[in-house]
Amino acid sequence: MNIFASSASTQFPYLLKDRRVKYDYNDWRVILASPTGxxxxxxxxxxxxxxxxxxxxxxxxxxxxxxxxxxxxxxxxxxxxxxxxxxxxxxxxxxxxxxxxxxxxxxxxxxxxxxxxxxxxxxxxxxxxxxxxxxxxxxxxxxxxxxxxxxxxxxxxxxxxxxxxxxxxxxxxxxxxxxxxxxxxGFAAQKMIFVPKDTPDELVQAWRQAATEAISSPKFSEESVQVLGEYPQLTGVQAKRHLKPHFL
The missing domain is CATH 3.40.190.10 (Periplasmic binding protein-like II)
Structure with a gap:
């Protein structure tokens, strides 16, 4: 039942190996990545x-x-x-x-x-x-x-x-x-949503499908341009591709 919303403020300390960091991106599975510029x-x-x-x-x-x-x-x-x-x-x-x-x-x-x-x-x-x-x-x-x-x-x-x-x-x-x-x-995947690594595959797929449907809706497309700019939101394979080289 848990999800985690991450942002640059949690991602930068992880990359910088801040000694206070007690979390590991390898422990999570990405659902959505939201870019900005x-x-x-x-x-x-x-x-x-x-x-x-x-x-x-x-x-x-x-x-x-x-x-x-x-x-x-x-x-x-x-x-x-x-x-x-x-x-x-x-x-x-x-x-x-x-x-x-x-x-x-x-x-x-x-x-x-x-x-x-x-x-x-x-x-x-x-x-x-x-x-x-x-x-x-x-x-x-x-x-x-x-x-x-x-x-x-x-x-x-x-x-x-x-x-x-x-x-x-x-x-x-x-x-x-x-x-x-x-x-x-900080930008290409500034905001991300994760679930724990041990979340069953069928639930991960359900989350990813829900995220895909949400960002594909006409209302989201219309409103997100006003709030986020013209940036495609990333789910599934695309989100993981942005995450893997830098965090995993």
Missing amino acids: GVVYVSPSTGINSVDDLIAKRDEIKFKYGSQGATSLDLVPILAMDLLGMDVQPTFGMKGRGAGRLAFERGEVNIDYQTSSAYIKKVTPLVEEGKAIPLFSFGVLNEEGKLERDPNFPDLPHFSEVYGQLYPDQDPSQGYQAWRSFFVA
């Missing part, structure tokens, strides 16, 4: 107007970023910035991404990221007013597990494109592989 943007004061500008000027600019903490969801953008060779000074202790955005609007920091829903609602007006310059999204994973452009931001390159533009002749580094694992845990 994120967009990195900068202030016009940086003189950066595109990814090409970022790559050309990254050594000349000191970036300031308002962060909730080094092991929070901010680990993904901070690691991305580090992999791109950017000189970033995080200010830790922000109460949330909303606080980071407000610091950006006040000019206290000159680079920020927001999850897709917050970006669409809160940052798009800043972009339209010329107060924010979007650079790249984190992207989404397709059915084969490959990174591709976020359907909510098809005109923005995803992080892997930017990384490949900077290092076109190199295989992805260990740092990139670490980024990808945390990206999956």
